[in-house]
Amino acid sequence: MNISSITRLTAALALTSAVAFGGDSHAIKVGKVITMAGEPIENGIVLIESGRITAVGPASEIQIPWDAEVFEAPNLVAFPGQVEACTSQGMDRANESIDVAPFLNVVDSVDPVNFFYEEMLRAGITTLNVQQGNSTVIAGRGMIVKPSGMTVAAMTVRPEAGIKIAITPKRGKSRAVQLMILREAFAGLRRTLEGLVQEANDGNDHARREALAQGRDFEAEDGKGRAMTGSGWIVEGLEAVPRASIDSKILPLLAIVEGRISVYMACSTPMDVLHGLEIAKENGFLAQTVLLLGPTCWKVSDEIKAAGVRGVILSSTLEHTERAPFAEEDTVTVLPTHFAEKGIPFALASQNSTTQSLWFQAARCVALGVDREVALAAITSGPAEVIGLSSEVGTIEKGKHGNLVLLSGDPLSLQTQVRYVFIEGKLTYDRTTDTRLQHLMDGVQPEGTSADEPVVEDIHEEERTAGDK
Amino acid sequence: MIYPGFLISCVLLALASPAPEAPKPVDLTVHADYLHVAPGEVVRNALIQIRDGKIASVLPGRSAPDGALTVHSIMAGMIDASARVTPGDVAVEQSKEVITNLSVTDSLDFFNPAWDRLARTGVTTTLIAPPDYNVVGGFSVVVKTSGPKRVAARVVNGASILRGAIGELPSAGNSPAFGRPTNFYARRPTTRMGVEWEWRKAFFDAAQSARFPDAEFEGADVLRACLAGDVRIFIQAWTTADIRTAVYLDEEMQAEGYGDLDIVIDAGAEAWKEPAFLVRTGTPVVLPPFPATGRLGERAFMPWDTGRKLTDLGIMIALSAHGETGLKERLSAQAGYAIRGGLTFDEALACVTTTPARLLGVEKQVGAVKSGMDADLVLWNGAPFSATSNIVGVVASGEVVLTPR
Numbered sequence: 001m002n003i004s005s006i007t008r009l010t011a012a013l014a015l016t017s018a019v020a021f022g023g024d025s026h027a028i029k030v031g032k033v034i035t036m037a038g039e040p041i042e043n044g045i046v047l048i049e050s051g052r053i054t055a056v057g058p059a060s061e062i063q064i065p066w067d068a069e070v071f072e073a074p075n076l077v078a079f080p081g082q083v084e085a086c087t088s089q090g091m092d093r094a095n096e097s098i099d100v101a102p103f104l105n106v107v108d109s110v111d112p113v114n115f116f117y118e119e120m121l122r123a124g125i126t127t128l129n130v131q132q133g134n135s136t137v138i139a140g141r142g143m144i145v146k147p148s149g150m151t152v153a154a155m156t157v158r159p160e161a162g163i164k165i166a167i168t169p170k171r172g173k174s175r176a177v178q179l180m181i182l183r184e185a186f187a188g189l190r191r192t193l194e195g196l197v198q199e200a201n202d203g204n205d206h207a208r209r210e211a212l213a214q215g216r217d218f219e220a221e222d223g224k225g226r227a228m229t230g231s232g233w234i235v236e237g238l239e240a241v242p243r244a245s246i247d248s249k250i251l252p253l254l255a256i257v258e259g260r261i262s263v264y265m266a267c268s269t270p271m272d273v274l275h276g277l278e279i280a281k282e283n284g285f286l287a288q289t290v291l292l293l294g295p296t297c298w299k300v301s302d303e304i305k306a307a308g309v310r311g312v313i314l315s316s317t318l319e320h321t322e323r324a325p326f327a328e329e330d331t332v333t334v335l336p337t338h339f340a341e342k343g344i345p346f347a348l349a350s351q352n353s354t355t356q357s358l359w360f361q362a363a364r365c366v367a368l369g370v371d372r373e374v375a376l377a378a379i380t381s382g383p384a385e386v387i388g389l390s391s392e393v394g395t396i397e398k399g400k401h402g403n404l405v406l407l408s409g410d411p412l413s414l415q416t417q418v419r420y421v422f423i424e425g426k427l428t429y430d431r432t433t434d435t436r437l438q439h440l441m442d443g444v445q446p447e448g449t450s451a452d453e454p455v456v457e458d459i460h461e462e463e464r465t466a467g468d469k
Numbered sequence: 470m471i472y473p474g475f476l477i478s479c480v481l482l483a484l485a486s487p488a489p490e491a492p493k494p495v496d497l498t499v500h501a502d503y504l505h506v507a508p509g510e511v512v513r514n515a516l517i518q519i520r521d522g523k524i525a526s527v528l529p530g531r532s533a534p535d536g537a538l539t540v541h542s543i544m545a546g547m548i549d550a551s552a553r554v555t556p557g558d559v560a561v562e563q564s565k566e567v568i569t570n571l572s573v574t575d576s577l578d579f580f581n582p583a584w585d586r587l588a589r590t591g592v593t594t595t596l597i598a599p600p601d602y603n604v605v606g607g608f609s610v611v612v613k614t615s616g617p618k619r620v621a622a623r624v625v626n627g628a629s630i631l632r633g634a635i636g637e638l639p640s641a642g643n644s645p646a647f648g649r650p651t652n653f654y655a656r657r658p659t660t661r662m663g664v665e666w667e668w669r670k671a672f673f674d675a676a677q678s679a680r681f682p683d684a685e686f687e688g689a690d691v692l693r694a695c696l697a698g699d700v701r702i703f704i705q706a707w708t709t710a711d712i713r714t715a716v717y718l719d720e721e722m723q724a725e726g727y728g729d730l731d732i733v734i735d736a737g738a739e740a741w742k743e744p745a746f747l748v749r750t751g752t753p754v755v756l757p758p759f760p761a762t763g764r765l766g767e768r769a770f771m772p773w774d775t776g777r778k779l780t781d782l783g784i785m786i787a788l789s790a791h792g793e794t795g796l797k798e799r800l801s802a803q804a805g806y807a808i809r810g811g812l813t814f815d816e817a818l819a820c821v822t823t824t825p826a827r828l829l830g831v832e833k834q835v836g837a838v839k840s841g842m843d844a845d846l847v848l849w850n851g852a853p854f855s856a857t858s859n860i861v862g863v864v865a866s867g868e869v870v871l872t873p874r
Binding site for chain 1: 582585586589741742762763770772773774775778795796797805806808809810850851854855856857858859
C-alpha cells in the first residue's frame with residue numbers, strides 16, 4: 001500500500017463518517033406543510049437527507065433520525081419552492097446577435113452574483129429555467145439553475161435544458177425573414193446530413209481522415225454512427241456517419257429534430273403561434289415544445305389545445321383588454337380562466353419583482369376566478385412539469401429535492417412573508433439577515449451606506465467667544 | 470379676481486337648483502355581505518338604495534331582494550389625487566414658467582378610453598393636474614371618471630387647487646439662452662435651483678405687488694390667494710430635497726409675513742426620509758405608486774412601509790396609482806401594497822377614499838357610502854384589497870359601469 005492509496009482511504013473514511021454522523025440529515029418541523037401533492041399536513045415534519053426529501057408527514061407519524069439537524073418553526077407554513085418556468089434574466093446580455101446560434105450555451109453567460117437570483121430567492125423561487133432572450137431566431141442552449149451558489153457549476157440543476165426559438169421577429173427583422181431563417185435552419189440541417197450520408201456511402205469519411213491526419217481518432221461513442229430518430233423528417237442511413245463527423249455547431253439542431261431537447265417558443269401574437277406550431281410539427285419537435293404566449297394568443301387556444309404541445313407559459317399580463325375601432329366599450333379577456341376552461345394547463349411567469357412575483361401572479365389568478373389549487377399548481381408542480389423536472393421539484397414529496405419555503409402565513413396573502421428558504425435541504429435564505437429587503441420594506445439604510453447630514457463646524461466660534469467680555 | 474374653479478361652481482349651482490318633487494322610486498339596489506361605509510365602519514348584510522345618482526339609504530341587516538346587485542363586499546368609489554389622465558404636453562401652457570390664470574379643465578378629453586378603464590378599476594373621482602413642464606402649471610380640476618362626456622357633467626366643485634413642481638421636470642429639456650435669447654425655445658430655468666428661484670420670485674413679486682400697484686402682473690391675484698390660504702397648492706416633489714424645498718418655501722413666506730401656503734406634496738416618495746419637516750408644517754402627502762425595486766422617478770427611493778411610517782407620525786397621506794389601470798398597478802393594488810407595508814385595512818381604505826376627498830375638498834360629496842352622498846361604489850368578490858380578491862363591479866353616480874359577472 002503506497003502513500004497515495006492511504007490518503008485515498010482516509011479521505012473515503014472521512015466521507016463515510018460525515019454521512020454516518022449526520023451533517024447532511026435535516027428535519028424541518030412546521031405548523032403546516034402544503035405539499036401540493038395531496039392534502040396539507042398540520043404539524044408536519046419534512047425529513048431531508050443528502051438534499052432529497054426522505055419523508056413527509058404529521059409529527060405523530062414521523063420518526064426524526066437521531067443524527068438529524070432539527071429546524072423548528074411551529075408558526076410557519078412550508079410550501080414547495082416555486083418554479084420559474086422560463087426567464088431571460090440573471091445573464092450577461094440575454095440576446096445573441098447571431099440568428100441561429102444553438103451551439104452557444106447560457107452556461108457562459110449566467111451570472112451567479114446577479115441580484116436577480118437574490119430577488120428570486122427572496123420571493124421563494126428555488127428553481128429557474130434560464131433561457132436566452134426573445135430577440136433571436138434559434139438561441140443558445142439554456143439551463144435549469146437554483147438561485148444559490150457562487151459559481152455556475154454550483155447553481156446547475158440541469159445543463160442544456162432547452163433552446164429558445166422565437167417566432168416573433170427579432171429586432172430589426174420582418175416576419176417573413178424571421179420565418180425564412182428558421183425554416184432554412186432545419187432545411188440546411190437536413191441537406192448537411194444527407195450530404196454526410198452520401199459522403200459516407202461514397203467512402204469519403206473526411207472528418208475521420210482529418211482527425212487521423214491530426215494524430216487522433218474519434219472517441220468510442222462519437223466514432224459510431226447512430227440511426228436518426230424523430231417524428232418529423234428522417235435522413236436514412238445516418239448510422240453510417242460517426243456522430244463526431246457532424247459539425248458540433250449543428251448537433252443541437254439535430255437534438256431538436258430528434259426530440260431530445262425542449263424548445264421554448266416565443267410567440268407574441270396568435271399568428272406566431274400558428275406558424276410556430278406548423279414549423280414544430282414539420283420538424284418533429286411539437287411534443288417537446290413549450291409556448292411562451294403573449295396576451296393576445298388566447299385567440300388560438302383551440303389550435304394550441306389540438307396541437308398537443310408540452311405546455312404553455314402565460315406572460316405577466318393576466319387580463320387582455322382591447323377595443324374594436326368603432327366599439328364604445330372594451331372587451332376584456334381573463335387569460336388564466338380562459339385557458340383553464342379550455343383545459344390547457346398553464347404555468348405562470350414572474351417579472352422579477354415583489355409586485356409581480358409568482359405568488360402574486362397566482363393570487364391574482366384566484367382573484368380573477370381561477371380555482372385556488374389550479375393557481376398554486378401554476379407556480380409549483382405546473383412549471384416543474386413544463387420544464388420536464390416534475391420528478392425532482394415542484395412538490396414536497398419523498399424523493400424530490402428538499403426545496404422548501406417557510407412562509408409566515410397563507411401563500412397567497414399580501415401580508416405573508418418568506419421567512420426561510422431551504423434548497424436541497426440547506427438553509428439558503430433567512431429574512432432576518434436580508435439587509436437589502438430591510439432597505440426595501442422598512443427603509444433601513446444598510447450600515448455605512450448613508451451620508452448623514454453634514455455637520456458645519458463654526459471655525460470662528462473660539463475667536464468670537466474669546467472676544468465676548 | 471375669478472378662478473376657473475369658482476366659475477365652474479357657479480355653472481354647477483345654476484344647473485343643480487333643486488325642484489320640489491314627490492319622492493321617486495329607487496333606481497338601483499345593491500346588496501353586500503360587508504359594507505365598508507367609511508374607514509372603521511362596517512355594516513353587515515347592507516342594502517344600499519340609490520336614487521338620482523345619490524345614495525338614498527343604507528339599510529343594515531337585510532337580505533338581498535330580487536333584482537339587486539349582490540356581492541361579498543362594497544366600499545366607496547376610490548379617489549385618485551394624482552390621476553394624470555391628460556393628453557400630454559398640450560395640456561399645459563408653457564410660454565411662461567409660472568402660469569396661474571389657466572386651468573387644465575379645457576384640455577380634458579372625455580372621449581379618451583382611459584376614463585372608462587380607470588372607472589372600471591374602482592376609481593370614480595380624480596384630481597387632474599396640468600403636466601409638470603413648467604414651474605407652476607395652472608389650476609387642477611376634480612373630475613368624475615364616468616358620466617356624460619361633457620365638462621359640466623363631470624367636474625366636481627371642490628377646492629381651488631393650483632399645480633406646480635419642484636425637481637427635474639420643470640427644467641428638463643430647457644436650453645439656456647447663451648448671450649441674448651434669440652428665440653422662444655431658449656427657456657429657463659435650466660437647473661433645479663432655477664426652479665426653486667422661480668417659486669420664490671413668484672410669491673415675492675405677488676406679495677410686493679399688493680403693496681405697489683404698479684408692480685401688479687397677470688396672475689398675481691392667484692398667488693396672493695395662495696398666500697392667504699384660499700387656494701391650495703399641490704407641488705410635485707419626489708425626493709427629500711424637493712420636499713424640503715417646498716416646506717422651506719412655506720416657512721419663508723410665513724417668516725416674511727407674506728402669508729401661509731396650503732401645500733400638499735404630490736408624489737412625495739421620500740417623505741419618509743425627513744418626516745420632521747412635514748410634521749412641523751402639517752403638510753399632507755400624496756404617495757406615488759409603490760415601486761417593486763424601491764426606485765422611482767427622479768431617482769427617489771420609497772420603501773414599502775412608507776405609509777406605516779408617515780401615518781405613525783400623524784402625517785396625512787393619500788395613495789395614488791398615477792392613473793394606471795393594470796391589475797398590479799391600479800389604485801386598489803396600491804392599497805394592498807400599503808397593507809403589505811404595514812398599514813391596517815381601515816388606514817389603507819382612508820388613503821384611497823376619505824383622505825384624498827379631504828385633500829380635494831369634496832369630502833361632503835364622495836369618499837364614503839352614506840345617504841346623500843354620490844352613489845359611487847366599488848363591488849368586490851372578496852375582502853377588499855386582498856391579493857385574491859378582485860373588483861367585480863363599479864357603480865358611479867348611480868350608473869353601473871362594471872357589471873358583476
